[in-house]
Amino acid sequence: MTEGYIYILFNPAYRANQYKIGMTTRTPEERALEVSSATGVPQSFEVLFSKRVADCQWAERLVHQRLAEYRSGSDREFFQVSLSIAIDILNDVTAEVGLLSEKTAVQEPSYRMTDPVTSGDIDLVPRKPSLGPTRKRQGIPEAPTCFEDHIAYTDALRQPLLREVRDRILAIDGRLHAGETVTPRQRIAYKLTGGTNFIEIKVQRSAILVRLPETSVVDRAGKVRKIPDTHGWGRLKDEIRISNASDVEYALPFIEAACRTELKNFE
Known part of the structure; x- marks a missing residue:
């Protein structure tokens, strides 16, 4: 061997x-x-x-x-x-x-982000989640945004990861297709009809941040970051940074748990 x-x-x-x-x-x-x-x-x-x-x-x-x-x-x-x-x-x-080590060898970014919530964002002050595909700035509406715009914004290593996260979210329940909102400022939000956003993806150039409500899933690897209330994200309390394929797999139980809770509330 x-x-x-x-x-x-x-x-x-x-x-x-x-x-x-x-x-x-x-x-x-x-x-x-x-x-x-x-x-x-x-x-x-x-x-x-x-x-x-x-x-x-x-x-x-x-x-x-x-x-x-x-x-x-x-x-x-x-x-x-x-x-x-x-x-x-x-x-x-x-x-x-046979796995020789529990540690998965993956490539991390070459530098550490000083603030996983805001570093690399263009909006560095607390604000509420985006509510629609356009936002007026000084009376002029921004151009419509689509998912491919966000793919082009992030770096090449993160592009397949962003597609993967989105595909896995949409596969959870068919209603999430209609509830997907792609907004300016590199955000992709999900909700059920009549509800509010319960998952939001923030696309950065060198990372993908998944924001969602608190769940009962145990954060065994310590990858979930608590979002301070001062950031104004309402019911979105947890954030998971996705930098590699292992992070996608780690985040999925949290995403699925948030979806199950939301679906139960709408039954």
Whole structure:
């Protein structure tokens, strides 16, 4: 057996949902640097997700077998697939082959944000959540905003993560499609008809912030930040910062719990 990592790499110059998925006996970051330096690679690869396993060669074979229908192009490690499907398969294979460490190797931003709630926002004073797709500034309405505008605003590493978060939210209940509001100032809000926003995504250039009411889900990893009442977010009390694929998986139970509570209130 050969200890090592299985990984998901992303290159912003390639098509959306196209990932390089393979194995390495070094670190995923070293592997990303190696493939980025190859001739003809237009931009650098980023590590989106990786797991350290007892036998990386066996793990890679299993992963590639289960991703066979998604293979893209002549390179055996490229796949056109939803990030959530790829992560689920890597997690299943990891459980089968054997995880060597509970710590998931992921790439974090190269700098620490001084304030996860406001750093990088263009509105740095407490305010109430956005209520509609346009807002007047000095009597002039802002241009309409769509989801793709927010995709273009955040960086290449966060773009597939933002799509993933949105897809997973909309998959919880069909009514959330009609209740989605994409607002200026990089916000995406969700509510049920007749209700108020109970989930809001704040899109930053180097992070995605999910804001939602308090839930009964236990924050075992300490990733939930309490939003001060002075920020004026009303019922939105908790915030989870999404910087990588592991954060998406961690945030989902909190999002689903908030949705279940909201749906129950509307029954």
